[in-house]
Amino acid sequence: MHSIPGRRLIMALFLIFLLLPIYWLVNMSFKTNAEIVSTMTLWPHAPTLQHYKRIFTDESWYSGYINSLEYVVLNTIISISVALPAAYAFSRYRFLGDKHLFFWLLSNRMAPAAVYALPFFNLYSAIGLFDTPWAVALAHCIFNVPLAVWILEGFVSGVPREIDETAFLDGYSFPRFFIKILVPLIASGIGVAAFFCFMFSWVELLLARTLTSVSAKPIAAIMTRTVSAAGMDWGLLAAAGVLTIIPGALVIWFVRNYIASGFALGRV
């Protein structure tokens, strides 16, 4: 791949631009509130872990992380398991209304969450799922399921059809073929799809906040509590922010070799 002159400089500047605000957040999370408000320091002069300690010992704080991870994982599992057979169908067969169905799915990926906030609130209250991880996990399906179908369809299409035919000739039943042969073949595709489901469910707040009140409240919503009568608790806010970046960073690290191939299908 051929690059442009001065590419190192451009890349370095852009990465600094990306990292500087994040550094500032990390920097603040290790400062005492007195230091944050009184002086402008480029690194913590009196480093402290008090904010992190508070988050890890106060149940109302750390339960937010557990709640968030709970619905994100639930959502990823639901999305992938319903999307797999559909991706196979879209890739291999033509059936009545297939193109319309695909477009309809795609249009849901694009629908603004703000439109659904209120109806979802009514719907999940009516069926008694309000304030549970299930409500948020199901609500996030509206954009993650279409995305998963879209990504997986590309990977299934990459598997030669002869493999299906050979398996059926060998006497494999459809479910057995699916689990024993197809799923291992597109394992990296499932990884990529799971990555994107995780990502979009983890970063979404509007629906997650609307559908929970107390017991399933996501960490992102709990963060708004740092505003108190005594003013903003900036250090605590920064520490909570840093902790929300960590799961994402870990996930990226594990899939770093697949990121490019996931995007390469042009199916995001």
Add this chain to the structure above:
Amino acid sequence: MDKTINQKAWFLVLPVFLVVAFSAVLPLMTVVNYSMQDTFGNNQFFWNGVGWFKELLDPSTDLGGRFLASLGRNLFFSLVILAIEVPLGIVVALSMPRQGWTVAACLVILALPLLIPWNVVGTIWQIFGRPDIGLLGYVLNAIGIDYNYVSNDIDAWVTVIVMDVWHWTSLVALLCYAGLKSIPEAYYQAAQIDGASRWAVFRAIQLPKMNRVLLIAVLLRFMDSFMIYTEPFVVTGGGPGNSTTFVSIELVKIALGQFDLGKAAALSLVYNLIILIVCWIFYTVMTNAGAERKPQEGAA
């Protein structure tokens, strides 16, 4: 690949259909229902026909004025960020290192902003831009630029735009990088033999190969910026005044703030319709691009 016609494939699609129908069609029906009615609280509803829609599209009323103003702001915002993010994303993709551990390092750092929860993105920039405790605001004021995103319209706009560039340029860059990676080395060797200039290589080889991913990037960025909510809400709260109130912010204000169900529902439907039209154009262009590619591949 020729696909066989098999109506039983519907059984495979059924789970997806049910899950998405449950979370898309049912709520949408509620919205349609509300959009035709008026409520005076107490769960009493009155038939209002197309009254809300008339009001919504008439700039002289309060609702219509607010909707059209936020729509205008939102379109302007989308165009500005597209004009910045797409060229910048291409440049960054072209600047990626060729091999070695730096590739993985760059990919990880590029992807990092994409996985930060949206309200935390807002929080990061809220802190970073503050004149008293944020590096950016402090430095700008120290070198003599009067910068305060809380009270100045233009500063608020600049902050929201820079934040979006920070947040999403990586997506464009990663898509373009994936497109560039798919170009065989032989193309470059041929160009070298022909003595093509850098610019000619870009125009004749790299840009055409990125066509498809760029299309996806432009439309994804347009859609997502058109329904942006969380980040500007956290940073500016839609202010100062209404200067950064985008359509989604206006909608949530009406729906969950004032509980004006009829107005909010009518706004939702028009909003959704705009998205649907753009999405349809996107889908048609995409499938046509795919159809055009096939004969070429056959010839090669």
